Amino acid sequence: MTWSRRLIIYFFLALGTVITIYPLLFSFLAGFWDKDLFGGAARLMPIPDKWLTTKYAMFFGNDAFRPFLNSFLRVFWYAFYITVMAVLIGYVLSRLRFPGRKLFFVFILAVQLIPSSLMFIPTYVEMARFPLIGGNDLMGQGGTGFINHPLVLYVMIGGASFMWVYLFRQAMNGLPKDYEEAAYIDGSGFFRTLFLIIVPIQKPIIATIILSNAIATWNDFLTPFIYISDQKFMTMAGYVGLLVSRLTAFGSRDYPLVFALATVTTIPPLLIFLFMQKYIVQGFASAGIKG
Amino acid sequence: MKTNKSSFLLRNREPLLALAIIGPFLLWYLIINLFPLVTGFLLGFMEWNGLTASPKWVGLNNLKVFFETPSYLSSLWKQLYIGLLCLTVNVAVAFFLALLLNMPLRGRGFFRSAFYIPSITSVATTTAVLLSLLQPQGGGLNGFLETIGMNPIIWTYSPFWMTFWIVVYYTWRSVGPTAIIWLAGLQSIDPTLYEVGKIDGAGRWQLIRYVTIPGLRPIAAYIMITGIIAVMQMWDLVMLISRGGPTGATDVLAYRVYRDGLQSFNLGMAGASSLVLGVLTLLLSFVYLRIFLKGEED
Structure with missing residues (x-):
């Protein structure tokens, strides 16, 4: 490759990098502004004239800390649930023989294709009319069900999550049975073998499942945005989404506050990505190749 | 009796194990998704405000x-x-x-x-x-x-x-x-x-x-x-x-x-x-x- 071609390629790559990183930098800087000053700033790169930490401090002060904790709880729950589901069912599908195995495998592929737009409104109705929750009677009448109920952020599970089952099953199918058979001969049981032999071997794919679901759950703002109105039960992404949706609707526009909270919200997934990107990027690519 | 039962368990060990593991996850998925999936196809043919009154079938x-x-x-x-x-x-x-x-x-x-x-x-x-x-x-x-x-x-x-x-x-x-x-x-x-x-x-x-x-x-x-x-x-x-x-x-x-x-x-x-x-x-x-x-x- 000639040096001039190399230069052109680097130019495009560098330009792309500037564009991808720019909004994060903008958000970080704009969080240091005063609301009124920022309103007239009109800068592409909002380097503050005066660095104010009041907006960032508000994260610890009033409303934002609780949503931050809720986000963590929700991330732990879904990363745990989906990973356990993927490992257990993926292992069963790959190794056990049972009637209906083929059918269940087709089921796993089919549920991933159901358009979520079709399920959106009926799911809301079901949540609102869920029996014996949130003041509802056995017929689902009388209360508000899961709407604005703290558990609503933990009970929902979509067909897309079966992608991870599929991925783990594929990983198991690519692994010879020799290790397990040696363990079985030594008298190790089903779960013992799974946790002591299989899980350590499949660590990379398990890391992919945990991290990808953690980031996706952390960033999901629609579920809390739609189902939660009480600040106590809100998550961070939902809270920021709510503030952003108000930016276009109401008069008072505290952009710096939104940017400070948005920046804080971006830090956890960014840290996960920077330190564990190998698992996230490769896992994502392999999902594409195998799917 | 007891030997019969345990031999049934032994003979069907893998299907039972599969059922015990898949069952709970499948059940929860169906509880959450079966109703919306069915209603997703039916809701378009009804008139409903979702609150008090029951849905009314209005066809196409x-x-x-x-x-x-x-x-x-x-x-x-x-x-x-x-x-x-x-x-x-x-x-x-x-x-x-x-x-x-x-x-x-x-x-x-x-x-x-x-x-x-x-x-x-x-x-x-x-x-x-x-x-x-x-x-x-x-x-x-x-x-x-x-x-x-x-x-x-x-x-x-x-x-x-x-x-x-x-x-x-x-x-x-x-x-x-x-x-x-x-x-x-x-x-x-x-x-x-x-x-x-x-x-x-x-x-x-x-x-x-x-x-x-x-x-x-x-x-x-x-x-x-x-x-x-x-x-x-x-x-x-x-x-x-x-x-x-x-x-x-x-x-x-x-x-x-x-x-x-x-x-x-x-x-x-x-x-x-x-x-x-x-x-x-x-x-x-x-x-x-x-x-x-x-x-x-x-």
Whole structure:
């Protein structure tokens, strides 16, 4: 490759990098502004004239800390649930023989294709009319069900999550049975073998499942945005989404506050990505190749 | 008796174990999803405000209203063209990036990571930057235009520019992962095929035509189908960036479903719209698969 071609390629790559990183930098800087000053700033790169930490401090002060904790709880729950589901069912599908195995495998592929737009409104109705929750009677009448109920952020599970089952099953199918058979001969049981032999071997794919679901759950703002109105039960992404949706609707526009909270919200997934990107990027690519 | 029972357990050890493990997960999935799936198909044929009164069967009436009301049809059209615009631009830019990242260069890993970063941020946090930049007064973009001596643009009043920024935002956020998949596809092509082609005297374009493109088919199908599914139900970023405006110019159908269903409690029309969207999504995916599989045969 000639040096001039190399230069052109680097130019495009560098330009792309500037564009991808720019909004994060903008958000970080704009969080240091005063609301009124920022309103007239009109800068592409909002380097503050005066660095104010009041907006960032508000994260610890009033409303934002609780949503931050809720986000963590929700991330732990879904990363745990989906990973356990993927490992257990993926292992069963790959190794056990049972009637209906083929059918269940087709089921796993089919549920991933159901358009979520079709399920959106009926799911809301079901949540609102869920029996014996949130003041509802056995017929689902009388209360508000899961709407604005703290558990609503933990009970929902979509067909897309079966992608991870599929991925783990594929990983198991690519692994010879020799290790397990040696363990079985030594008298190790089903779960013992799974946790002591299989899980350590499949660590990379398990890391992919945990991290990808953690980031996706952390960033999901629609579920809390739609189902939660009480600040106590809100998550961070939902809270920021709510503030952003108000930016276009109401008069008072505290952009710096939104940017400070948005920046804080971006830090956890960014840290996960920077330190564990190998698992996230490769896992994502392999999902594409195998799917 | 006891020996019988234990021999039954022994004989059916694997099916029972499978049932015990799959059962609870499957049951929970069905509890949450079976009702919405069935109702998803039925809701479009009912009239219901979802609160107190029971749903009333109205047959094809909702669908009739849908196809006779210009605003619904234009929302459907907007979902299609804004969606396909997002998809096309994203896929094309991602392919270009993948070609660059596939070259033997220093620092490829760094650029690959950098392009991936937008996709790990939440739509909620990064749309705010765009909103701030597009503000007519005190917004960063107009400030920039003024410093270089151009007239400011009232972005939010322009259907063209709001569509443009939605496409830009969508591409910004999705291009990294799509490029990674393209890249995986490029790297999965057996390099000996290129060697053989070169020996047979194929030029660069012939190599692309007869080696690269056929080798990328499965990946292209994956990217297009997941992409179609994504853009056909996209409304979150539309809600945050433009609220469907100006004057409904970016009011995609999926956003309308949200407003019909959860703000006006017109569940019947929301159901009918979702049905149209859902069926169309499946149809588009099948058409794409069909074309793609046909290409495979020759």
